[in-house]
Amino acid sequence: xxxxxxxxxxxxxxxxxxxxxxxxxxxxxxxxxxxxxxxxxxxxxxxxxxxxxxxxxxxxxxxxxxxxxxxxxxxxxxxxxxxxxxxxxxxxxxxxxxxxxxxxxxxxxxxxxxxxxxxxxxxxxxxxxxxxxxxxxxxxxxxxxxxxxxxxxxxxxxxxxxxxxxxxxxxxxxxxxxxxxxxxxxxxxxxxxxxxxxxxxxxxxxxxxxxxxxxxxxxxxxxxxxxxxxxx
Amino acid sequence: xxxxxxxxxxxxxxxxxxxxxxxxxxxxxxxxxxxxxxxxxxxxxxxxxxxxxxxxxxxxxxxxxxxxxxxxxxxxxxxxxxxxxxxxxxxxxxxxxxxxxxxxxxxxxxxxxxxxxxxxxxxxxxxxxxxxxxxxxxxxxxxxxxxxxxxxxxxxxxxxxxxxxxxxxxxxxxxxxxxxxxxxxxxxxxxxxxxxxxxxxxxx
Numbered sequence: 001x002x003x004x005x006x007x008x009x010x011x012x013x014x015x016x017x018x019x020x021x022x023x024x025x026x027x028x029x030x031x032x033x034x035x036x037x038x039x040x041x042x043x044x045x046x047x048x049x050x051x052x053x054x055x056x057x058x059x060x061x062x063x064x065x066x067x068x069x070x071x072x073x074x075x076x077x078x079x080x081x082x083x084x085x086x087x088x089x090x091x092x093x094x095x096x097x098x099x100x101x102x103x104x105x106x107x108x109x110x111x112x113x114x115x116x117x118x119x120x121x122x123x124x125x126x127x128x129x130x131x132x133x134x135x136x137x138x139x140x141x142x143x144x145x146x147x148x149x150x151x152x153x154x155x156x157x158x159x160x161x162x163x164x165x166x167x168x169x170x171x172x173x174x175x176x177x178x179x180x181x182x183x184x185x186x187x188x189x190x191x192x193x194x195x196x197x198x199x200x201x202x203x204x205x206x207x208x209x210x211x212x213x214x215x216x217x218x219x220x221x222x223x224x225x226x227x228x229x230x231x232x
Numbered sequence: 233x234x235x236x237x238x239x240x241x242x243x244x245x246x247x248x249x250x251x252x253x254x255x256x257x258x259x260x261x262x263x264x265x266x267x268x269x270x271x272x273x274x275x276x277x278x279x280x281x282x283x284x285x286x287x288x289x290x291x292x293x294x295x296x297x298x299x300x301x302x303x304x305x306x307x308x309x310x311x312x313x314x315x316x317x318x319x320x321x322x323x324x325x326x327x328x329x330x331x332x333x334x335x336x337x338x339x340x341x342x343x344x345x346x347x348x349x350x351x352x353x354x355x356x357x358x359x360x361x362x363x364x365x366x367x368x369x370x371x372x373x374x375x376x377x378x379x380x381x382x383x384x385x386x387x388x389x390x391x392x393x394x395x396x397x398x399x400x401x402x403x404x405x406x407x408x409x410x411x412x413x414x415x416x417x418x419x420x421x422x423x424x425x426x427x428x429x430x431x432x433x434x435x436x
Contacts, residue, residue: 027273027310028296030289053310080351091349100350103272104314104357111311124318124357127391172307173274174290179309207309224289 004166004216005195009039012189012215016040016154019072021049023110023150023181024062025157028054028081029225031174033191035217036156037061040070047072051110051150053103053177055079055087057225066090073097075150077106102130105147107180113149114183114212122147155185159208162192166213167206174224175207182212189214193221235260236415237326237368237398241267245323248272248358251295253368254326270322272354274313277305294354314354317361325362327355329369329394331384334431336394336406338367339386352389359390371399371428378430380404380411401425404433412436 006012013036016022022040026032040048041064048071055076056063065071067086074096079087090096101109102124112120121144125131135146157178159168168190170178182188190208195218233253238260241247248270249255258280261267269278271293278293279300287298301307316322329340341355342348359365369379380397396414397404402425403415412434416425426433 028292030273030292030296078351078353080349088349092347098350100352102352102356103310103354104318104361107310107314108318122318123360126360128356128388130352130356170307172288172291172301173271175307175309176274177310180311 003164004210004214005164006189006215006217009035009191009217009219010042012036012217013039013043013154016043016045018045019047019049020045020153021051021151023152023155023177023185024050024052025155025176025178025181026052026054027173027176029057030172031158031170031176031178032061033156033158034061035191035219036189037065040156041065041068046070049073049075051075051106051152051181053077053106054081055084057081057083059086063087066096069095071096073099075099075101075106077101077103100130106150107177109147109150110177110184111180113151114180117149119146119148121145150184152181152185153187155181155188157181157188157190159190159192161194161196161201162190162213162216163196163198163201163210164216165198166190166210166216167201168192168208168213169201169205170207179208182208187214188212189217191217191219193219233368233398233400236403237366238262240366240396241265241324243267246270246276246321248317248322248325248362250325250327250358252328254328255295257326257368270313270316271299272313272317272358274308274310275299275301275305276308276316277302279305314357314361317354317357320361320363322362324364324366325358326366326368327358329367329379330386331379331381332367332369332394332397332406333381333384334406334411335408336392337384338365338389338394339384340367340389342387344387355389359393364395365393367394367397369397369399371401378428380429380431382431401428405436410434
């Protein structure tokens, strides 16, 4: 029998190794898997390469992981935010490597990894400092830049409902990077607020198919930071 | 400025409004026009801010502020969202800018200042993706310098991507033929506009 339900976030992350590339879903705080990041902090893996759209907010979650000196490199599109002080300090002190990627290129590089594409040409970024040193080619009359897939050892994502096969649905804009990160990582750990029986998720509306997910952890439903969660 | 941009957004358009000034355009769309708003974090059919007390931070815009979803709207992941943009499926994108050149080069993501932490987000994807890219910006910097320039001195966001610029003084088309004035604010003479603009302007 297939059963991907894992009893705790700690159990789901027990085998994350030093030096691992870890994709973390979320756009700002929407879809950020806080419980999994907290478990990764407790778990102790070091020298991590983190892929996330941002570089942490405030003092908790990803920011706490950065502050603890556990991240060697971050691949993201928008590190600088009003409350990204931990990243800002590490960056200014030269203690973290930053690979800055246009947001759409970041998404497509993650998608490419999950889809078995090694690299692709894209017009985004052509002629800018973020394309310096990269191969370019004119395709259909337009200059384009070669961008490579980003693979990960582990993806940590936040979903809404899931079943024991690992099928997932999401909640509004908390979906963001979840489905593509699930495809791009060797081991995807998803949190859900509700575990349902097989067949209970509408097959027409399953967003992430179970084969992209290795572990599912149920966590209590809490408000996404910054505002109250409205009961249905 | 926002009202002037809104006039040029046709009924039925699919539009992405950038963070900052362009966000205001949504409040000025003339009655009777149905315009579909795209938000790059994964919304098509984005609605206005929720009533106080009804914010839900799982439903936010690209600026991470709470928004709503209109009937007919839907959610999708980031790769699909940027495919909508890069794939040319959006009619108009409106962005803020530090500088725009006469041929439509855009600089809007990074001042390049010493010690500044670079952050690009979706700026480069937005700049080159939509069928038409508009810029909405003050005509002059706080120091009184023209933001329309012969060549951008700030790091570029995209090359030859802007087609029209809306400022507090004028509406100006830019592109391979250079800059052409479409519209002036009331009471401003063409010569007065040219005097504060660092690139040659043609009369429209």
